[in-house]
Amino acid sequence: MNYNHVIVALVAIIWLSLAFNNLAVFGISTAGLLIILVKRTSKKFDWKKLVEKFYKFHLFQKLNTPNTKKPSARIIPLSINLPIFISKPILDIPIFQKLQKKLGSQIESEIRMSGKPANSLNMIKKSMSFSVLFVIIILPVAIALGILVTPLFFVLIILPMGIMFYPRMALGLAKSKRETAINHELAYFTKYASIMQSVEKTLYDSLVEIIDNGLFEIIETDAKMAYRNVTMFAMDIFEALNDIALHHPNRAFQSFLLSYVATAQTGGDLTNLIEREAESFFESLKEDLKRYLGTATTFGEILLIILLIMPTFLIATSFLLPGGSVTLLLLVGVIGIPMMSMGLIVMIDSAQPRNLNKITIGNLAFVVAIIIAIAMSALRQAPWLVITSSVLGFALANMFNTTPQFLRIKNIENALPEFLRDVTEYRKIGYDMTISLYRLYGTRKYNKYFNELFGMIYSQLKSGATLSGIAGIEDKSWITKLVLFILGKLADTGGGTPLTLEHLTRFVSDVTTTKKSTMSALRMQMLLVYIGPIIMVFVSKTSISLLTKMSSNLSFFSNLGVGGAFAITPEFVDAINIVIVISSLAMGFVFTKISMFTLKDTKNVAITAIIVIIAILISPYLPSIF
Template sequence: MSVSGLSLIRSFDTVSETKLFPAISKEAMLIRRNSLYFNRSPLEALEEVARNHPSEIFRLWILGYSSVLRSGGDVASYLASKAKDFLRSVERKWMGYANTTNVLGEAILALFLLTPMALSLMALVFVGEVSLWLSDLYNFLVVPSSALLASLFVHLSQPKTFDRYDLEPWIPPSLIMGTCSLIPSLTLLRLELYEALLLSLMVLSFPLAYASTKRLRACNQAEKVLPDFLRDVTEHRKLGFDVKEAVVRLSYRRYNQHFDHLLSQIRRALSYGASFKEAVLSVKTPSWTTRVTLLIIEQVAESGGGSPVVLETLANYIGDYYGAKVAGKSGVKLQAYIGYGAPAFMVMGMLLLKSLGEQFSSAITSPQLASFFAGYQLFSQVLSSIMVTIVVSSFIIGVIVAKVSDLTFLSFKHPLICLSSAAISIKVTPLLI
């Protein structure tokens, strides 16, 4: 944008007006306040906010910009080099995120896989109320606290994307459907508590999985074709078309379903007399990257710039960012597949222990053995409690997998897959043992 004649101060004004940059929106509002109401020049307002800012990276960036500007240096080259540095930093964050998440995923899966089996074995072998007490401790303390800590850790280590999926209209009916299916499952279908809970969670997750998958696909479709779209705009600029006209002409080209719809929205808004900025801001897409890219194109068009070199540079930046994001998400795919299989392994382990306990109880003949296996009734209580916990843990694992692989807790296809894995294992395992 600086190459196109737009200063950094003008960019901060755009940030404060559009609210597309929540990470620096507060700083943008402070700069605008200092300039409009505190009788500061735009550059002084920028420097004042930078000096008092807690982030060293932000402070050095802004003060370096003001130093280059005051000394008459090449501001555009300075900002371009800083943009490359920030992009490399984002790439390192994605790589570090993948490595950190893999370690965390292994620890969480080990906790959810091994602990239920250890508690059940303890209840089967050792007679005493301590097994039941440990089971309750695991169910009501360890599982919730582990889920919260894991979710918090993933959220803090994850690079921010600011994508919006807008599932609010789907949440109330999904909750109602899930709740209403629980009681009939217990009373009419005569299911066990863990089976009824499993069915209820699957009913709850299905509509949310449909809605979230549709929005995630739209987000991925838009971001995937952004570099190609920007290069097409560049080619049109080389042919002499301005940026706005290039966007209108490209709206008749086929990219993919969602991106074609976005471009048609812009073309339709322009045909109704809206300005280019109004048309861009009216676009509805879950992808934050797409909304920001379209806004940058609009700002470049408004400035009268938008040379092919500028647009090609923007295309390279967006392509590198998307590549880093895809590489980071690809690095955690194995953890997602392990998460899908974890509920099945947990259910199989519990049902095998149940079969073992039943065989022991049927083989009891002497009072000594009967005394040794007097804890079988306690084992049955612990097993029933653990099965409920496995169902809840399956849903929790799915939510964590959603955050890890799709960068949001709202991708409900992953909880649905984990619950389906547990349901299949519940039905298939008894046929194999």
Template sequence: MGEKRLVVQYMVRGSNKSADRGSEGRARSFIVAPRIIYELDFLFVLLFDRIARSIVRAFELERALASSMIRTHPLVYGARAIGYTVISIFVGMSIVSLAALLGSNILVLASILMIGILIPIVVFTSFIAYPVIMRSRRRNLTESELPFLASYASIMARGGISLASAMEAFRRSQLFQGLRIEAQEFFRRIGLFGRDPITALEEIASYHPSQVFRDFILGYVITLRTGADVIHYLETKVEDFFRRQGEMIRQMVQRLGVYIEIYMLVTIVGGISLFVLFTSAGGIQIGGRYSGTDPMILIFYNFLGLPLFSAAIMYAAHTTQPRWGIEFRDISYAALFSALFAPILYLTVVIMTGGYLVYSGIFTRQSVLGQISGISAALLTVSIPTWLAYRRATKGLRALERHAASYIEDVSELRKTGLSPEKSLIEASKRDHGSLNPVVRRLATALSIGMDIEDAVRMSLHNTRSWLLRVMFRFTIDSIKVGGGSPEVFYLLARYSASISEAYERLRSSLRLYIIMPYIGAILFLVTSVVYLSLVIARPIPGLGGEVDVASIHKLNMIASTAAIVNAWIMGLVAGKISGLSIGEGFKHASLITIVSTIALWIFSLSTMPP
């Protein structure tokens, strides 16, 4: 037993040492959390040792953790999954018992019971799915940036630089996410474990989740060991990557199309079906009388379920799309800053339109429309300034990237005349390159006064947000410093840049087809809800007598309309992320869909709903 405790302590300490290192130097209160996690892991391994081993074998956690670069011992991870699942079972039982003691109605109790059952399932599934998600993320990141690695390696190979040495540039660069992680792992194996560069490349490739990356690295290693032509191999692989881009784009478009179709099905068909089932099952009786059934199920679905599902779809789209871009922090700041004014505008509109009456229990057509107008105004307060900030930040980026390829091609032609690389850059800037002219002329001015090329490029690209342009100039600098900037290198760089820019444009044009679906879905959901309430529920049946309970109709209409407006705004974000490859683009569509939905709601409510 004592030996087992020592082994457990060794595994748990090894699995948590990164967390311990991360907490060094912090305040004392922040060191408590890693210590608690360490103690819990120690307890879980002691209690669930055998079950954890079965979990590791059943779900192949050892390989999954290795390929996802999660540095946790598989046995510790399996025991952690079981331990937190057991804790969540007790939490779920406590929630259900508390609801039963409080005497909730049968619908609420059934919902809480379902939540209590789902909590441990979600916890266990999350632990099993996390390595799969991280492995998929690592694969997608690497494959989206692999053409740049192959291009850079082929350019550097002409200057006598090996792939192992070229990895240093990706370790220092902030432009690449996936390749930077791989380069850091490469140098970690060399510095920490004493591996030689070729062995380190083999080890990284052997457990890598991307078959494309694995074939590329192992092919390079075999070519190097057999003494074959490395330059020819790298250039052949680059050509192969760009030839396959058309097929990759087609597959990506199909996958994103499936995502948005599933999203429309769950959001529109699911939302309308649940609304109709709720009203027809007794939520609102025919003739508009309120039966007393709690509409909490509608609220949970529309204000919790659908937003979470939308976030999942956007994350799935994010993992599918290429990581070709720079994060715009000022856009995030614009969204947060605008959100501060959203409550003020909401209160202003609600007071001016009479929407505040719903807080006093007065539900009329005007008060409901006022409430919806206030919500729409608040959402537009967030989305419109954010989209304007995004538009200002990205305006002209695509044109810059198109002109950059032609500029580097001009440099290649000038190099063939015998001019030096710096002189070629200066002379090429005298030609017309459209929106790129300010950038290349700043570069030419800096080079003319004798500034180092790296400093000159950094100055010329100041406030330029194009990720692809920064990558192209980074490759240009390294090709000049290492290989002397030969005409062949500049020609290859221009060809690669044009191919990447063209692929990006093809992807964007292929995805524009899906932009109309959220608009149709949002209007369909909103109009169906209002028309159903006004024509089916709010009309008394001839011969049965009685009056329509107008307040109940308007109360349910406010829930349905609010859900329609909020989810229409979220649909715009999803549409922008899928079709425009950016959440920033989604704020434009969110604004447009919200405006269209609000106008449609006013028209149909005024023409069909009782006052």
């Protein structure tokens, strides 16, 4: 029996029953709909037999199959079947079939530009099934609440429309990410490709080599597409590269691929072409860093206004506000300042170059913060002290974990140019890459961290490993991992020429120098973070002293109706201290993001927390200026 028409009729009855506030009909029709759905499901799935079969199969495997797992081919569905199954009666209506085809054809180009492997019709059918289910659930609720409570609930009716068009929005975001995020990788990838081209490795070979190496997250997607085009669609390498270029949203990368294909087909100098492109992309990278310096200055000014000047002004004027000023201070401190800080961090992250180094944060820091917060609360300490102490504990515990990682990255990257120059000198006198490293290990010392890394590389090579096979031995410094990867590929192709290594050395030296100068210029702004808590505590102390001096005139102000404004209670002082603490800590986090390109370095946050604790604790003992 076909229950499709019955299901549609029951859904319509559910809507009408809620619209007319008939709960009896609503309950009966809902129960009928559930019975029909269960009956439809039971015909297609025998859950009891399925469970028994699974149990027997699992028990049989456990008793008779050895521990070795055999590979097996599995078909994994790309869509969630249950929502599509439930909404199938509606999706099978001709008008919805036409809508699916129309929307699917509209997003096909978006799928290609986003670089996501997906089926347009499956995406549309999946989104429409969820939209239909939300209509069934949300529409009756919205109508009922709109009639019984407030008409504002009718706005919920538009929610299913947003779900229906979700694929277009998701693909648009993926396309935007593919277009912008690749800019951070182009300079490094083209330099790597130019070095590989100098040893007769094509751009396609360079793309294939980076697959599953974790070096270029965005370009790796294009590499997989090129590999698919050649191995599965029988394209030649230039046709595959041309196809990627024509469907890539980034104009610079598109132009690079098209230029490479055109030069290759006309017999031009590919090595010279990629070298010029690499220099152009690196100059663009340096220009981006210079622009970021100006942008960081602007962010610093915005930060001073939001997290220093505005809280200071609020603290100075809060003594003259009515009794509800405690609530206002708490709202600003607990909700307003953190939300504005998060917004600033998101804006900064979108504007600054990506930090590709891998820094791990241990769970111990979070455990320490929670324990300190519970202990301080149990000791009935002031709320501001509980907040600051827990953040300080987190920052210090995290420092023990991350500071050695930052120090290791810094020292290894500082030694890289000198190491590459030494390798180049050995190549000039005729040694191949591996023998050059053997000779270099016994005669040259750099710094503690690089010597440890060099020792691990030497041990791996002595045990029979290839240089390209141990490129991932350094997992913290991204540029070091890239250099080892390139050296490994050069070793596989015969070692490369000294000129090739000189180009690599100059490039790495320029990268490290540019990075150090940028971070040094930004680090000066941290002085403002250290001074900020002192300024806010000074303003708070001055305001309290001034109002205490004016206490003899309270009766005069009471006659004017504002006498309560000068009542300084412990709760009021705690609220002010909370604003000071949260503003100071927020400045520490945001300025760390600006200057260190990451939030994982909590050294400045720890220093800020110590300063604000000391400033608040000693403020009652400082002499007053009034």
